[in-house]
Amino acid sequence: MNLKPSTHYNLNPLSARPLSPDRQQREVTGTNISRRFFRDKYPGGEQIDIRVKTRWKKILAGMAALTVATVFWLPCLHFLFLRPLSTFRQEEGISSQARQLAARHLQLWNDPVLREAELEKMRVSNAEWDFMGRSYLVWSLANMALRDPAAKPLYLRTMDQIIDETMRLEKQEGMYFFLMPYAKDFPYVMQPAHSLFLDGEIALMLATRRGVEEKPEYKPLLTERVNAMVERFRKSPKMLLESYPDQCWMFDHCVALDAIKMADYLDGSDHSALIRDWLAMAKRKLVDPKSGLLVSSFTTDGVAFDGPEGSTIWMVAHSLQLLDEDFARDQYQRARKELGAITLGFGYAHEWPKSWPGMPDIDSGPIIPVFDISAGSSGMAFIGAASFHDDNFLTSLAATLNFAAFPARSHGRLKYCASNQVGDAALLYATTLGPLWQKVKTGGKP
């Protein structure tokens, strides 16, 4: 049988160039029996056979190369976004990322037009975010003032501006201004209506401001709000106060108790029995038995609405640090085990433990399928990881932030496009938290 091709074909179907003698030889060497059969039986079969086979070989080679490249690249991807932890958070002083985030927030509070546009975008989805963005910024600036005394006057000025404007809006527009519309659907169980969400966070804003430097005008405002909360705690049969009509939140209770604890520190009052009793009740009645995590919302009778949620528990663990350090650490470790995850070097958090699946809502944010990543829980996980010095998790969360939150830097200011003002303020808090809690816990001079 004559194996020598009668003509010399270029195997590239898009090119009509003749093959080199070397390549002709290689093609002949690769001939096999089926190819011979096909070529001998059909006129012109040789051309088609060689082209098809070579084309398939090239496609398979290309696919193999793509597979190898994928297997190599995916585990390396996170290195592109990994930064030393010190760029995100430092034990002392202020990290570069904190400075840039703070610069962006200070710009918003100095530019009413810019602030209005930013707040409007958030209020379309959730009026609470407008309020919480203020709270997180004030708490962050308090910690920054303690970390960087030289910049304290600027931070205090901004804190006062935020507190005054927030209290003015609350007085002028009513408490519903910062609540979601469903707050008006039913009457509050306890009258007159109060939202622990607003009272607790405003009280903690006032307390943190005074914790950095005393402001006499804020003392009666804090005392009045704390006394009102304490009175309602005592009046409530189960020690559970509403943020929305017959809807109570763990987040708000812990923040409110922090404010009461801070008031004790600042003004020498003593509500330790109230705090102790509330914690004992929560451990007894508000813990999900399967995960051991505190549930996130419940009725005034203590019936759980939602189970444990990432968007709540990370901040709750941080807040508990001021109230019960051991319980706080226990909650963080359980949350880390049930909700935290690291895949291919990227850290993230789920909204719900496997034992209590839930539906996406305004707090969880959209859930990214397959990995069950919750934007809300992942953002708040920074606060938990920073509070408990979980550096490995925090570093991997920061890598995810750089990868998937779309940082935008301009003139020394940083914002995350995939976030919003409240998200960035919570991140700023994660980069700066620590000194204020430390000051209160060690009983330093107010």
Place this chain on the structure above:
Amino acid sequence: MIKPDLMRLRIFQRAEFLSARDLLQRAGALSAMFLAVHLAGLREFTSVLNGTVGSVAAGWKVSGFLAIVYILLYLAFVILVPILILAAVILTIGKRWIRNEENPSAKPDTNF
């Protein structure tokens, strides 16, 4: 006559499917598309990821669509483009290695 001159460059000529040049062309096209949407400012719309509208004026539907376009092209740029480039390098090296194995005296073929 810029267009014909450009078209004469090999990088703009149609390459064989899954050849090294084909992979590089796809990587280049994805990079160019990502650069275009990035320069157009579509990054701002990614706030839909946390449930915040990218632009109140544009509304949810338009903001969501622009966010998806940006996110897909961004993921293609940081995940797919390096894979395509790495695969092209692997193919080129593999091809040269096979050629050298078959015919050590053959001149290197740059027509990948």
